[in-house]
Amino acid sequence: MAMLQLEKELEKLTKSARLSEAVDDVDKIIDLLTEARQRVAESANDPHTTILTLTKLQNPIREGLEAVNDDLKSVHKGQNKFGKALQQAFTNDKVIKGTLPTEHDPMAAHPDLINRAIAMHLLREGQFGVASTFISEATPQEESSMAQFQSQLSPATLASPTSPRSPTPTDVPIVDADPSSELSALHSEALQASFASMYSILSSLKSHDLLPAITWARANCAELEARGSNLEFELCKLQFIWLFKGPEVNGLPDTPANGRSGALQYARDNFGRFQQRHLREIQQLSCAMVYSSNLGASPYRAIFDITLAFDEVAASFTREFCSLLGLSAESPLYVAATAGSIALPQLMKFLNKVKGKGTEWTTDQELAFETPLPKSMVYHSIFVCPVSKEQTTDANPPMMLPCGHVLARESLQRLCKNNKCKCPYCPSEGRLQEAREIVL
Amino acid sequence: MGDRVYAKLDHENHLLLDQPLLRLPFELLRKNFRSAHFEVERDGSFVKNTLKDTATSAMNGKASPDDVLKSLDSMLARMKGVKRKLSGFADEEARLYRHEQARVRHLAELYDMHSTEDVKYEHWSRTRLDRLLVDYLLRSGYGTSARMLAEERGIGDLVDVETFETMGRISQCLRNGSVAEALAWCTAGDIKKELRKMDSNLEFELRYQQYIELVRPYTKTKLAEAIKHAQKYLHPYRTSHPKEVRQACGLLAVPPQRAASYPDYRALYSPSRWEMLAELFTTTHNTLLALPSIPLLHMALSSGLSALKTPACHSSHPASLAAAPSHATSLSLASSVCPICSTELNELARAVPYAHHTQSHVEHDLLLLPNDRAYGKARLEEYSRKAGLPEAQVKDLRTGQVYPVEQLKKVFIT
Numbered sequence: 001m002a003m004l005q006l007e008k009e010l011e012k013l014t015k016s017a018r019l020s021e022a023v024d025d026v027d028k029i030i031d032l033l034t035e036a037r038q039r040v041a042e043s044a045n046d047p048h049t050t051i052l053t054l055t056k057l058q059n060p061i062r063e064g065l066e067a068v069n070d071d072l073k074s075v076h077k078g079q080n081k082f083g084k085a086l087q088q089a090f091t092n093d094k095v096i097k098g099t100l101p102t103e104h105d106p107m108a109a110h111p112d113l114i115n116r117a118i119a120m121h122l123l124r125e126g127q128f129g130v131a132s133t134f135i136s137e138a139t140p141q142e143e144s145s146m147a148q149f150q151s152q153l154s155p156a157t158l159a160s161p162t163s164p165r166s167p168t169p170t171d172v173p174i175v176d177a178d179p180s181s182e183l184s185a186l187h188s189e190a191l192q193a194s195f196a197s198m199y200s201i202l203s204s205l206k207s208h209d210l211l212p213a214i215t216w217a218r219a220n221c222a223e224l225e226a227r228g229s230n231l232e233f234e235l236c237k238l239q240f241i242w243l244f245k246g247p248e249v250n251g252l253p254d255t256p257a258n259g260r261s262g263a264l265q266y267a268r269d270n271f272g273r274f275q276q277r278h279l280r281e282i283q284q285l286s287c288a289m290v291y292s293s294n295l296g297a298s299p300y301r302a303i304f305d306i307t308l309a310f311d312e313v314a315a316s317f318t319r320e321f322c323s324l325l326g327l328s329a330e331s332p333l334y335v336a337a338t339a340g341s342i343a344l345p346q347l348m349k350f351l352n353k354v355k356g357k358g359t360e361w362t363t364d365q366e367l368a369f370e371t372p373l374p375k376s377m378v379y380h381s382i383f384v385c386p387v388s389k390e391q392t393t394d395a396n397p398p399m400m401l402p403c404g405h406v407l408a409r410e411s412l413q414r415l416c417k418n419n420k421c422k423c424p425y426c427p428s429e430g431r432l433q434e435a436r437e438i439v440l
Numbered sequence: 441m442g443d444r445v446y447a448k449l450d451h452e453n454h455l456l457l458d459q460p461l462l463r464l465p466f467e468l469l470r471k472n473f474r475s476a477h478f479e480v481e482r483d484g485s486f487v488k489n490t491l492k493d494t495a496t497s498a499m500n501g502k503a504s505p506d507d508v509l510k511s512l513d514s515m516l517a518r519m520k521g522v523k524r525k526l527s528g529f530a531d532e533e534a535r536l537y538r539h540e541q542a543r544v545r546h547l548a549e550l551y552d553m554h555s556t557e558d559v560k561y562e563h564w565s566r567t568r569l570d571r572l573l574v575d576y577l578l579r580s581g582y583g584t585s586a587r588m589l590a591e592e593r594g595i596g597d598l599v600d601v602e603t604f605e606t607m608g609r610i611s612q613c614l615r616n617g618s619v620a621e622a623l624a625w626c627t628a629g630d631i632k633k634e635l636r637k638m639d640s641n642l643e644f645e646l647r648y649q650q651y652i653e654l655v656r657p658y659t660k661t662k663l664a665e666a667i668k669h670a671q672k673y674l675h676p677y678r679t680s681h682p683k684e685v686r687q688a689c690g691l692l693a694v695p696p697q698r699a700a701s702y703p704d705y706r707a708l709y710s711p712s713r714w715e716m717l718a719e720l721f722t723t724t725h726n727t728l729l730a731l732p733s734i735p736l737l738h739m740a741l742s743s744g745l746s747a748l749k750t751p752a753c754h755s756s757h758p759a760s761l762a763a764a765p766s767h768a769t770s771l772s773l774a775s776s777v778c779p780i781c782s783t784e785l786n787e788l789a790r791a792v793p794y795a796h797h798t799q800s801h802v803e804h805d806l807l808l809l810p811n812d813r814a815y816g817k818a819r820l821e822e823y824s825r826k827a828g829l830p831e832a833q834v835k836d837l838r839t840g841q842v843y844p845v846e847q848l849k850k851v852f853i854t
Contacts, residue, residue, distance in 0.1 A: 003548040014537045019530035026523045037512040054495040065484045090459045094452040106791045107738035113788040120784045134585035228823045277828040332779030338565045340744025345453035347743050367796045371747040374447040374556045379778030380750045382801040386854040393751040404852045439813045
């Protein structure tokens, strides 16, 4: 609750300690001086009045200056108090002690890669203006003409807007890509165009216009199907329901192409291609026609409840669209920065413990401490060998014994005697050759 | 299991990265106050003394009414000057209060959220990313982008564009070979005192550079100037920087064209000193304002990349390569492509270690296909259903191979 406390302290500070009060008191001094000057000027040749005025002026001026000083003092006091509260907010018992880890900065060596990540982040967030400013600011001047040249040559690192490529492994350029040319390759605006079209489709979806999305899904149906995605059918189905609801819900003109007749026509034109895969759902939709007068009481009311449907298809559209570009749906930079803040306390705790021992804060490959992340941030299967407690890697893959239990290969080899292994978890015994390397 | 604990927000520790956010306006407030105090002190005592002197001289008959008027005018001018400056400081103060308030409020919003799964948290965390990005852009000298981003996201009060722009301008001047701006910064008002307190050698190095530039042309007049400069500005440092001051004297004997054979003097004439000065200035500036020495984004990323990274993210395993990179698991059935495997961060993450886990995180009810790939039962069934396969068959999510159900084997993860 430290911040709430701080909020109150700040409230007090901003109310009581203001330099503007000192300005008012300075104003009073100016008034005194102006008045005195006038009096002296009026009584031009009367030294007595001059002396009297000057003598009389001494005390008010002194008091005036003291008032100004008091104002400053109270500002100073207030700020000191707030400073203490600020200190307190970040050093109370609940907060991990220590300073931010600034000594070890593995990121410092890769400004180009960071810039590229930021540029892509801005593009995928739809901030095209900022992105293009950033790209031109971050591309060294003398290279920019080169960069343009390169971008024309480089086989579009990212797919062209019209036909996002399928995510096959060979064309994901992650290993040999030269980062600086990557940043300039973004100049080619292929990525920007892709995301621009994504945002225009999304904004149509938001206004309940499904047609652009359906067009996109149809153009990419082969890739989508390979991914096991039903997006195209889901969109068509929603379009059917949307038309079915009629003009008073969907606000479209009341023509034969709308309402029940429109929905039926739409189904005739479009559902044929889905018959094989989605026959059951199509049957349901057509049967629902019968209940059109009292749909709410029919067994089909769940299908026709579309309060969340548009948000859902928008989310799954975004995911599919990004996946076909070989990108994740959430901005990786966002996920990484969020995960970073969640994991930072652990890192600092660890640093505090090893401080002074001269230990390097990481081993070469693996962090020395656990950083618990929410489940939504676990993307890969992680297998920790129950015997060695090590994560399996390329060099030490998971192996399944004939009984179905899984161990890391190194553990298995250590357990083996004369080519025979007894499973550590059940009574069965097998030979080393029978163990299978598996991919989780 | 235990996921609710992981998703729970540890409010106090979640803001570790945000301390500088509140510290900077506060440091600026203090600086602003000290400058205001300095002005009031100086001109206040001037007015007090002048008034006293004028009154005495008037009484002794030494001052004519005209003199009295003149000195009254000078006092008025001073006070008006104070008022003008104070108003400036008051405006700055109001701006800083506004920033600090907006920031505390922004951080306090976190207390309304209790889990990282909260929709509000996502919004908050996005704002935080924007802040980190602006901080990074400003520190890297991409001011225009930083300004645009801050404006588009409406986070002007949460970032410090002006502070960094001033800093960037001064360090750019240093890189272009001009000391004047940096010198003006470090001798202005009370900064000199603060620098002395933190034992900074910035001013010395700047003066030293001026000296070197006077010696460089190696003409009679310039050398004489250099000696004068050294007497005035370098001599006071003879106890704290004895070696440098001695070298400065020695430099007089070594014109630039002969310096090549003396590494120490060559280094003094070297243009790389400008880069060093620019960096020294940046560090000094950041320390003075309690700013971390590296961009916050770097900290967040190195911590976050490690936490997310798994051995599979840079796997070159033949089995996973043959089929697809690990992120091809990102079927619509899976949640999403792993951010570390995604193009944006993959190379960057190479530099960091992967996360440590003590427990396996695998799908429930794993089934092994004849091609040695294991998938969760639920996912396998759903995918096969969506692919329109008969019930007795399943399809590999990555390779697309179809197998009869009876060939599957159960996998036990302990």
